[in-house]
Amino acid sequence: MKTDIQIAQEATVEPISLIAEKAGLQAHEIEPYGYDKAKIKLDLKVDRKADLGKLILVTSINPTPAGEGKSTVTVGLADALNLAGQKTMIALREPSLGPVMGMKGGATGGGYAQVVPMADINLHFTGDFHALTSAHNTLAAALDNSIYQGNPLKIDPRRVLWKRVLDINDRALRHTTIGLGGPTSGVPREDGFDITVASELMAILTLSTDLQDLKHRIEKIVVAYNYDKEPVTVLDLGVAGALTVLLKDAIKPNLVQTLAHTPAIIHGGPFANIAQGTNSVLATKTALKLADYVVTEAGFGADLGGEKFMDIKVPRLGKVPDAVVIVATVRALKHHGGVALADLNEENLDALAAGLENLGQNIKAMQRYGRPVIVAVNRFTADTEAEIDLVKDFVKAQGSQAYLADVWAQGGAGATDLAQAVLAEIATTDADFQPLYTEDAPALDKLQAIVTEIYGGGSVELAPKAQKQLADFAKYGWDKLPIVMAKTQYSLSDDAKKLGAPKDFTIHIREFVPKLGAGFLVAMTGSILTMPGLPKHPAALDIDIDENGQITGLF
Structure with a gap:
């Protein structure tokens, strides 16, 4: 075959x-x-x-x-x-x-x-994914440079949201420390990598209607909070134009x-x-x-x-x-x-x-x-x-x-x-489309509708961090945004081992990630990760190329 x-x-x-x-x-x-x-x-x-x-x-x-x-x-x-x-x-x-x-x-x-x-x-x-990776990491570099160059935006290094990305599974980069090496190497802080497809820039690219819409969405990205716990955006950093240029093709x-x-x-x-x-x-x-x-x-x-x-x-x-x-x-x-x-x-x-x-x-x-x-x-x-x-x-x-x-x-x-x-x-067919929830519904109502009507589950449980985040988001008007569930794909629940159609389960929300440029909140459930790891026998081990440039092992 x-x-x-x-x-x-x-x-x-x-x-x-x-x-x-x-x-x-x-x-x-x-x-x-x-x-x-x-x-x-x-x-x-x-x-x-x-x-x-x-x-x-x-x-x-x-x-x-x-x-x-x-x-x-x-x-x-x-x-x-x-x-x-x-x-x-x-x-x-x-x-x-x-x-x-x-x-x-x-x-x-x-x-x-x-x-x-x-x-x-x-x-x-x-080259689309390479462009996205470059744009995402350009923003990360600009953010850390702002902190290093006197921190005019008063960014709290403990409250930086914007990680770096790489378009490959690399579990070793999930949690990193950057800025080591002395005064000329930046400000030390905890950081990490997501996979490129998890970047908000990817979400923005797929939802934008034209180049200017892309730029305006990029401006809205929340990258960190300052010492007063107020959001800092790409517009504040002033690099939206540069990122849009990187994504123009x-x-x-x-x-x-x-x-x-x-x-x-x-x-x-x-x-x-x-x-x-x-x-x-x-x-x-x-x-x-x-x-x-x-x-x-x-x-x-x-x-x-x-x-x-x-x-x-x-x-x-x-x-x-x-x-x-x-x-x-x-x-x-x-x-x-x-x-x-x-x-x-x-x-x-x-x-x-x-x-x-x-x-x-x-x-x-x-x-x-x-x-x-x-x-x-x-x-x-x-x-x-x-x-x-x-x-x-x-x-x-x-x-x-x-x-x-x-x-x-x-x-x-x-x-x-x-x-x-x-x-x-x-x-x-002449039936009307029936949305799952209205745009102005509270976040908890949206979450409950997804869990009960789509997953067949029973309830939603928010960790203390997620509860506090929703309360804080309400101050900025973010609490009514659509919800993107980050959940295991293998189960209707947030437990990958529960196959079939489990009933009356609870979806556990550990935290929310605001993605204002994309226009939604990401609800992180269970133990879902935004940087996957390679399996014991990754597909890369089976991929090869011969002297004539003929590729083998790519499925």
Whole structure:
């Protein structure tokens, strides 16, 4: 069996100029980055269509080591819609080097449902993440320099919020001490590193509507508190212009293609377990202006990326999903039902029935928004007919329908039934979108709504630090901001070991991180970390390149 990268390397890739033309872009509206990728210019004035296209959101059950294939189904569904004669585009996030070199892998799909150039996208692509890392650390340097140069803003070194970032998993950098080495080496203080995708600049990039909006959002970033416990912002430091200059190209969406030559826009890459988990507003809006159907995805499961898409991105995008597709696999559902990874190829209807409760909660969570929900069963060769029938019967009992997707092996041809079901649902749905909470709802009400209606939990518990923070935030008017939950992706709860669909659990909020530029509060739950670590056998150990420049081991 060929690997993903072998399939990608053997593919016939069309020039990006032809893909742009297929998408409806003119030559002067793109900036080619070599043969097979390009940036789309920000001054794009798309007036080819009277209305925005239809939006299809792909999410999933809570992920497991068994694999779900959300990105693969996203690509396969878009290719299937194009095969059905519908002008379709994809809007995806960019992969981070952390998972690529770590454990999870890339974000370009798999098998014959991939976006290409696969290796480039998973590695340096067009340099967006490097630009974000540079801009973030420029701000960190400016902040420490201000403290060193007489500290005119009276910044309290004990209350600095802005850490440094690196786009790789490196647990040794979670907690650091800087400024050692004497008077010429800065002011000693505690510091640390986050992964680049956790940077507020990443969140801002994906929510900005243009270059000036990007700059204004950057100005609002709270980097520290002064000795009077008042917030200090980037505007106070005076470097918003410089940071915007560093991001002037990174803000432009990237155009590539699938193996079937479906145009794909890939832009931005916040994780959904520690940030908002969606591609950029600019990417999705551009695709909606060009295509009749746009297939997009949100990170991890419906409890994280799906909820944040609905509550964080939709208000800024100005467009709700016309349909939601939840991806599941029989293997992953059996794992949620208690089956060990080594035994997943064996039929186990009892475990599958138990694991289906996780799918049921995620269906319920997405149905809560008033959107039609369809389940895509990403098929594996070991799946039995009895197992597939059990999934279909369960989904039907939840008021939805399940369809097989065999896109890894067949590409778009393996999702024709799924594509037709999505088209039918969109054509017949007239229900109104139902937001989870109102913008002016108190933070505790928003938290409670997320926990009970999306996770199926019981209550929220705030640590003393989090309670005090909310009281302090109220003085600045921050207590009514939308909430981004930073939570384990593996469980509906904040305990990664509680698989399936636990009930009546409590979500524990240890602290809040204000992200004023992005426009939300991050609620840190359980033991979630913003700098991952590498596993015992990281993917980097299997990646190599030969004398001809041929890459191996990249999935």
